[in-house]
Amino acid sequence: MKSYAFILHLLCVDLHAVLALPKWCPHPCFCSKGTIDCSSRSLTAETLPAGFPVNALELRLNDNKLTSVPSGLFDRLGKLRAVSLDGNPWSCDCEILYLRAWLMKQENRTLYKTVACNSPDSLKGRLVMYLAEDEVQSTCQYGYCNVALVSQVILFVLIAVQAALLLLVILFLRRFEKISSEAKSMEREALHGESSNVLYAQIKERASRR
Structure with a gap:
């Protein structure tokens, strides 16, 4: 029962x-x-x-x-x-x-x-x-190594990209500085040429008065 x-x-x-x-x-x-x-x-x-x-x-x-x-x-x-x-x-x-x-x-x-x-x-x-636990853990370690390797590669790529961008910025600044320098030089030459023309006109005017 x-x-x-x-x-x-x-x-x-x-x-x-x-x-x-x-x-x-x-x-x-x-x-x-x-x-x-x-x-x-x-x-x-x-x-x-x-x-x-x-x-x-x-x-x-x-x-x-x-x-x-x-x-x-x-x-x-x-x-x-x-x-x-x-x-x-x-x-x-x-x-x-x-x-x-x-x-x-x-x-x-x-x-x-x-x-x-x-x-x-x-x-x-x-x-x-x-x-066995150690068999599984060995695959875990291998996986972690792969993750670490991928992380390092990504980090290297990011650093390379940043370096390339920095180089481009430096080249741009140098180019800009060169263009600015050339522009200032041309401006000075233009001002100097204008001053020379004015001086020449004044001398010519004085000579005609004599």
Whole structure:
């Protein structure tokens, strides 16, 4: 009798979880009887819904374009029994650490034997839940090196552009100074020529009076 009572209790708990599901359903998923179906919707890590009903029993994320899931995504889903994750191109770098840790906590790991790395090449085909932490961290360091290298290249380009602009400004100022100097010289010559003409006219006028 105790076993029947225990089974009845479990059924009541499951029924309560289903009935307690909120009416909202994250876009573009389909929700029905405790199942949140987000499969085959071309979801990426950026377009994946930020949250799911807390009393969901099953979550289907299979056959999408997920390379990772946000840290803490499954932590609030206390009633969750299973998550379908196969059929996604998982990238086993720094961003996979949360999913790896979550998979390692699951009692029924047979559900996740098809969740494998799609990249990098060194880890392609490896099951995410069996990755060693140092293997993942090595890809993280490589990624950080790439980011640092790209940052240095961008910084170098910006410095080069600033140097080129500064050189153009200097050349422009020198050209402007040269043009100004030539203009002043021409003005002085013009004034000198005008003065000479006036002086010549005065001398000529005096000579004619004599």
